[in-house]
Amino acid sequence: MSLVSVGVGNGEKERIFLEALVKKNLAETPVSEKAPIYYYPIDINSEFVDIALEKVENLPVEKKGIVGFIEGMATLKKRWNSPTLFCILGNTFCNYEPEFILQLVRENLEQGDLFLFDTNLFPAEGSEGQSAREAILGAYTSRENTLFNKYPLLQYGMNPDDFDFELLLAPVDSRIGSLYRTSKKLHILKDTELIIGEKTIDFRKGDIIRMGFTYKYTCDQITAFLGTCGFEVLKTFLSEDQANALILAKKRV
């Protein structure tokens, strides 16, 4: 089996899976029939690909790092053979429109391939929903997170008082009903000129920079999306506090 992980980051989680796959392979297959395990760590950041490869240096797996975008999965998949365990980990799944990412993955998986991804969960509506919303807002509007989001402009010399970070958590409509999604914006408060390399970028007071978002699904909402997008859930692993899920699915035939 090939283990392919897109948006691999430092590859810590993949190392855990690979160790288990190697152990299983050793225990179950006679030496004469042993097929190698292939590992393809993929990220848009080449440094992460290097780190992920280093992390499994001493494991008996064939490895090939790829610098690439998940959006180019149709081209990337020519590099690996089925069956594949295709992973998107680190809550990265929630940074995409659900139908877009599920359709992309489904179109590019073969029969026999497995899809594994994790998500931070939003509790089903009720009193817990209110405290979950408060906890999410607290974390996202913390000083650390605000600085993290302001950093791209700060590092090019923008004055911290000349722009504001705004984080909202609001319901949005979808095919399966209302979903919570964060929205992140930078509001420019003063005309500013930033020099980035050879380019000069002019910001005007009132300009808004829209940033990425994160969906906050309940477990039922994720399961419903997988169903409507042609996946069959094989197993859902819930963390003890029910705040995170790891979902193993395959293409429904």
Ligand SMILES: C[S@@+](CC[C@H](N)C(=O)[O-])C[C@H]1O[C@@H](n2cnc3c(N)ncnc32)[C@H](O)[C@@H]1O
């Ligand atoms: C939230 S981090 C998760 C990292 C890691 N999987 C983990 O569990 O800690 C998202 C990762 O996806 C990468 N990434 C962002 N956009 C991407 C894209 N379009 N295609 C591939 N990787 C992407 C980032 O560089 C980053 O390493």
